[in-house]
Amino acid sequence: MAxxxxxxxxxxxxxxxxxxxxxxxxxxxxxxxxxxxPSRSRIKxxxxxxxxxxxxxxCQQCQDAPCVAVCPVKALTRDExxxxxxxxxxxxxxxxxCVAVCPFGAMGFDHIDRKVIKCDLCDGDPQCxxxxxxxxxxxxxxxxxxxxxxxxxxxxFSSAQKTAAAIQAEM
Amino acid sequence: MALNRKxxxxxxxxxxxxxxxxxxxxxxxxLGGRGLDxxxxxxxxxxxxxxxxxxxxLLVSAGILGATLASATSRTHIMAKSPLTGFLGxxxxxxxxxxxxxxxxxxxxxxxxxxxxxxxxxxxNGEIEIRDAxxxxxxxxxxxxxxxxxxxxxxxxxxxxxxxxxxxxxRFANVMTGIKDAAGRTGMGAVMGxxxxxxxxxxxxMDIKIAHPVEALEYNKKFITQITSAKVSQTQGRLGTPxxxxxxxxxxxxxxxxxxxNQHLYADDIExxxxxxxxxxxxxxxxxxxxxxxxxxxxxxxxxPSGPYAGVYDEGPEYTAQGAFGGEPECxxxxxxxxxxxxxxQYGLDLLEAGSLISWAMxxxxxxxxxxxxxxxLDLRFGNDExxxxxIHRIANRKGWLGDALAEGGLRAAEKIGKDSIKYLIHVKGxxxxxxxxxxxxxxxxxxxxASRGSDHLRSRPAIDLYHLPEExxxxxxSNPISYSGPLSxxxxxxxxxxxxxxxxxxxxxxxxCLGICKYHTTFLGATLPNFEDWSRVLYLNTGLEMSPTDIWxxxxxxxxIERLYNIREGLTREHDWLVxxxxxxxxxxxAPDVIGAKIDREKFKKMIDEYYxxxxxxxxxxxxPETLKRLGIDKEPSHLL
Numbered sequence: 001m002a003x004x005x006x007x008x009x010x011x012x013x014x015x016x017x018x019x020x021x022x023x024x025x026x027x028x029x030x031x032x033x034x035x036x037x038p039s040r041s042r043i044k045x046x047x048x049x050x051x052x053x054x055x056x057x058x059c060q061q062c063q064d065a066p067c068v069a070v071c072p073v074k075a076l077t078r079d080e081x082x083x084x085x086x087x088x089x090x091x092x093x094x095x096x097x098c099v100a101v102c103p104f105g106a107m108g109f110d111h112i113d114r115k116v117i118k119c120d121l122c123d124g125d126p127q128c129x130x131x132x133x134x135x136x137x138x139x140x141x142x143x144x145x146x147x148x149x150x151x152x153x154x155x156x157f158s159s160a161q162k163t164a165a166a167i168q169a170e171m
Numbered sequence: 172m173a174l175n176r177k178x179x180x181x182x183x184x185x186x187x188x189x190x191x192x193x194x195x196x197x198x199x200x201x202l203g204g205r206g207l208d209x210x211x212x213x214x215x216x217x218x219x220x221x222x223x224x225x226x227x228x229l230l231v232s233a234g235i236l237g238a239t240l241a242s243a244t245s246r247t248h249i250m251a252k253s254p255l256t257g258f259l260g261x262x263x264x265x266x267x268x269x270x271x272x273x274x275x276x277x278x279x280x281x282x283x284x285x286x287x288x289x290x291x292x293x294x295x296n297g298e299i300e301i302r303d304a305x306x307x308x309x310x311x312x313x314x315x316x317x318x319x320x321x322x323x324x325x326x327x328x329x330x331x332x333x334x335x336x337x338x339x340x341x342r343f344a345n346v347m348t349g350i351k352d353a354a355g356r357t358g359m360g361a362v363m364g365x366x367x368x369x370x371x372x373x374x375x376x377m378d379i380k381i382a383h384p385v386e387a388l389e390y391n392k393k394f395i396t397q398i399t400s401a402k403v404s405q406t407q408g409r410l411g412t413p414x415x416x417x418x419x420x421x422x423x424x425x426x427x428x429x430x431x432x433n434q435h436l437y438a439d440d441i442e443x444x445x446x447x448x449x450x451x452x453x454x455x456x457x458x459x460x461x462x463x464x465x466x467x468x469x470x471x472x473x474x475x476p477s478g479p480y481a482g483v484y485d486e487g488p489e490y491t492a493q494g495a496f497g498g499e500p501e502c503x504x505x506x507x508x509x510x511x512x513x514x515x516x517q518y519g520l521d522l523l524e525a526g527s528l529i530s531w532a533m534x535x536x537x538x539x540x541x542x543x544x545x546x547x548x549l550d551l552r553f554g555n556d557e558x559x560x561x562x563i564h565r566i567a568n569r570k571g572w573l574g575d576a577l578a579e580g581g582l583r584a585a586e587k588i589g590k591d592s593i594k595y596l597i598h599v600k601g602x603x604x605x606x607x608x609x610x611x612x613x614x615x616x617x618x619x620x621x622a623s624r625g626s627d628h629l630r631s632r633p634a635i636d637l638y639h640l641p642e643e644x645x646x647x648x649x650s651n652p653i654s655y656s657g658p659l660s661x662x663x664x665x666x667x668x669x670x671x672x673x674x675x676x677x678x679x680x681x682x683x684x685c686l687g688i689c690k691y692h693t694t695f696l697g698a699t700l701p702n703f704e705d706w707s708r709v710l711y712l713n714t715g716l717e718m719s720p721t722d723i724w725x726x727x728x729x730x731x732x733i734e735r736l737y738n739i740r741e742g743l744t745r746e747h748d749w750l751v752x753x754x755x756x757x758x759x760x761x762x763a764p765d766v767i768g769a770k771i772d773r774e775k776f777k778k779m780i781d782e783y784y785x786x787x788x789x790x791x792x793x794x795x796x797p798e799t800l801k802r803l804g805i806d807k808e809p810s811h812l813l
Contacts, residue, residue, distance in 0.1 A: 019468040021461035022267070026240065027388065034384040036173075036238045037274060039376035047326075049350060050313065051484055052460060052472035111376060131392065133399055133466040134457075 007083045010142045011119070011126060013056050018136035020045055020054035024128035031127045032117070033110075040110050042119040043128050043137075056136060058128075059106040059119035061085055067098035067107055067118075083142075084121050092116065173239055173379050173714040174198060176278035178813060179299055181292065183366055184225055184284030188299050193278060197812050198716065200804070202723075203235035203278055205261060205684035206730030207813075208250040211281055212259070213737045214809040222254035222358075223340060223365040225285035231272075231331065231371060232279045234687015235716075238270035238379055238463070240387040241709035242394040242701075243689040245269060245463035247331065247348065253357040253624070254365075255342045255524070255580045256601040258738045258747075261624045262345065262359050264331075265462035265470075265689060266352035268373065271329040275375030282366065291330075291370040293323065296377055304369040308338060311517040312347040319372045330372040334519025336567040337364035341578040343524035347516065351470065351486040352462070355521045357602065357624050358580075382715035390712055394692075394701060399466050403697040407469040408459060412490035413443035415696075418637075419607060423762015425498045426606045428553050429534040430597050430753050433608040434761035440505045441497040446488065449476055449505060460486065467691050478506045480513060488512040494606025495526020500533055500559050507556040511563060518567035527603035528577045528584065529562045531596055540590045547571045599626030600747050610759050611769035612636060614669035617779050621673065621748045623734040629690060631677035635698045636663050648694060649675050652703045652720035664765060666775045670783035681727035682706060729803040731787070732795050736808060745793045748780055 022045050025038035033040050043058040061084045068076045068085060075092035076085055098116060099107045108117045119126075121139070129139045140148070180189045193207075201207040208230040220226040230250040237244050247269040253260030272278070276297040289304040307315050312334040320328050329348060336344035337360030344360030345353045354360075363369075381387050398404050406414045419425055420435055427435045439445065450458040453474035461468035475483045488496075488508050496502060496511035515522035535541040536551040543550070551558050551573075565574025576584040582601045585593040597604045602625030609616035614636045615628075622630035635648070645659045649672060658668035676694070679702055683693050686706060694702050703720035710716050710723070718726075738747075750771065758770045781791060788799030800806040 016455065016457045018457075019459060019461035021463060021465050021468065023464045023466075026238070026464055027391075030240060030381050030384050030388055033378070035378040035380050036240070036270075037376065037378045039274075040378075050317065052350075052454065052458075052486065054460070112378065127388070131395065133395055134468065 008142050012138045012140050012145050015055040017134045018054040027127050027131045066101045070097045070101045178279040180281045182284045183286040202685035204687045205248045208232050209730050209733045218740050222252040227252050229282040229362050233269035233273050237687040238273045239713035240391040243465040243692045246687045249354040249359045251362040254361045255358040256625045260357035262354035262356045264352045264354040266349040267463050268329045268331050268348040270463045271373045275373045276377050286367040289367050289369050294373045307369045312519045328372050328374045330370045332370040333360040333363045336518040336520040339569050340364050342580040343521040345521045347519050351516050360519050383712045387712040395466050401697040404467050410443040411469045411471045415490045416493050423766035424608050426608045427498050428501050429530045433759045435498040437503045441508050475509050485513040491523045495522050498606045499530035501553040502556045514563045524603045534595050540592050602626045611766040612663045613666045617673050620750050631673045633672040633676045652724050670779050674786040678727045681730050
């Protein structure tokens with residue numbers, strides 16, 4: 001894949017499609033740590049079980065990332081090749097300022113290895129995406145995200161119009 | 172690693188807790204889950220104990236592959252002596268409890284005694300605490316779970332709980348986790364209730380080391396393809412188990428008006444497509460949810476669209492609820508099925524047993540054996556939706572004479588009701604049959620007659636027998652991992668060769684139950700899904716344990732024999748492996764040409780049982796032969812290895 005295309009790709013989450021199975025958490029912890037342990041996963045499904053709502057949460061690889069800005073030793077940098085924020089563990093002092101500042105809670109702290117952890121997009125082949133059979137997670141070009149969302153919204157809009165038309169016809 | 176999870180012995184009478192490792196030798200003999208639970212039950216209970224007394228032991232476990240990449244490794248198993256049947260009690264549930272139990276460091280819990288006051292267990296990262304549950308007593312299954320989360324300040328806690336039915340010692344109360352995942356059968360909730368144990372809460376952040384992570388990931392991917400490419404999984408993922416109704420009801424395989432008919436003629440409103448429509452309208456286009464690590468996602472979400480419970484969220488209903496609250500009582504309304512499902516979930520009641528017993532009572536009412544005096548004025552006729560719903564409340568709360576009687580289970584209720592009531596009861600070993608009608612399918616009939624926990628379709632049902640698969644396909648499935656050259660037939664009406672299929676499926680299902688995998692990921696509804704060969708591979712990749720497909724088969728055989736030994740110890744004889752007379756005497760009255768007129772032939776059925784025993788290595792009384800026990804290394808039980 002061309003580098004520019006990779007640089008522009010993002011993890012797109014469609015929480016409506018998520019079945020809440022948490023396979024992504026398992027896959028992520030096995031891929032990165034060789035263990036089954038969701039507390040060490042970079043992705044996490046937030047659940048409101050009494051309403052049946054499941055929302056996968058992961059790093060957004062922000063353009064103007066608070067974690068990068070707050071890091072006192074410049075251990076966090078933007079990797080333009082893959083469009084991601086990476087941690088340089090040789091530099092990181094483990095102060096967890098990035099954990100505190102992240103607005104998504106996407107910067108985690110590994111309680112076993114005592115280090116901060118975050119999504120690294122599996123170096124361009126995110127495994128959570130690969131294993132998510134229902135397509136709640138996708139790895140797509142950034143500009144495609146809004147187009148896909150527009151199409152989705154337009155479809156809802158048009159079916160609402162159809163329903164409205166049908167109701168009017170009945171009246 | 173996946174093999175270092177521990178066993179905990181919890182004595183609620185003394186408040187004593189002891190944890191131990193599970194030796195590798197024991198793992199190789201029973202793997203985990205139901206297999207090891209069966210061994211523990213045999214070893215940790217005395218014969219003839221009161222199932223609701225302190226001497227009964229409640230076993231809670233995860234499979235050896237729980238929370239690993241072996242696919243759908245979500246299952247929790249619960250075992251004890253059954254207060255419903257007096258024989259083996261055993262139930263299995265999906266959801267997220269078992270993986271959390273493993274992340275908290277445990278695989279097996281052995282819970283003895285009886286707490287003085289209501290308590291719950293709090294299990295987290297290798298530690299176990301017994302906590303006061305007085306404030307939780309009386310709460311519904313979901314209220315209890317959310318209250319525990321709030322109290323302990325962690326939204327990720329998973330709990331296995333009982334509802335009011337378990338507290339009231341309804342003999343078919345279940346254990347639940349999440350919204351609708353239920354260890355439904357044989358009254359395990361009543362055993363918890365009898366121990367004053369309201370809940371088991373777990374939370375863990377401990378590593379389970381995967382032996383060969385890279386290969387295990389790729390094998391999981393292969394599994395996903397294998398599972399999601401099966402047509403049956405795709406349909407299940409769209410409609411849930413209610414899709415089965417679309418095949419069985421038109422064909423004539425659904426008990427209706429208790430056992431009077433074998434097809435529900437007024438079922439339009441409870442068809443899978445209609446239920447799916449309700450889910451779509453009330454939740455949205457994406458309304459299917461999955462258990463841990465599963466791609467089948469067969470659990471529908473819904474809100475009750477109207478009626479007294481309008482707007483209430485729940486999950487399901489399963490095929491079972493369509494039969495229990497639709498077919499058997501001949502009720503026609505989706506609202507009734509959805510409401511019955513919701514109330515059973517909230518009360519912690521085995522809805523299969525509840526629906527079946529209420530339908531039995533409806534037939535007794537029709538026959539005049541029960542009168543409006545017995546029902547406290549309730550018009551308990553078939554098709555009365557309000558009466559059905561009211562009876563669910565009465566059973567769970569043991570309200571009224573009949574509610575209290577039915578809460579005792581079919582056999583005890585029949586004694587109380589007297590007259591000819593027992594003749595109308597549809598059960599095996601004191602446990603109600605699923606609403607499926609097995610008169611046209613001797614293989615399925617044999618399965619429920621011989622199932623180790625009483626009448627049941629999830630212990631040995633060769634469901635693929637209904638697909639009329641070519642003989643060579645059947646031979647491929649049923650000659651692995653041990654060879655079989657006897658007869659096999661593609662005809663579901665046939666008796667020949669079916670005992671082998673039942674024996675094979677029984678061993679297969681025991682296999683998944685030891686591993687902790689869901690039955691929808693094996694040869695149950697789909698002939699192409701994984702079994703022994705794949706399990707041998709995933710067991711190695713995930714745990715490092717090297718066991719051949721035949722080794723796993725032997726483990727399953729051993730565990731089946733321990734269950735048999737247990738049942739025999741508790742008084743089981745050949746007579747208990749039998750169907751009620753109506754299967755032999757009343758022909759099917761509706762359905763397809765290959766079903767109308769069908770009934771089970773007594774003599775042929777006897778021969779089937781002989782043959783089935785023979786495959787197991789049991790004598791004509793169904794007792795394991797000494798050489799069988801010797802071959803499996805269980806000729807000196809109890810051996811107290813754990």
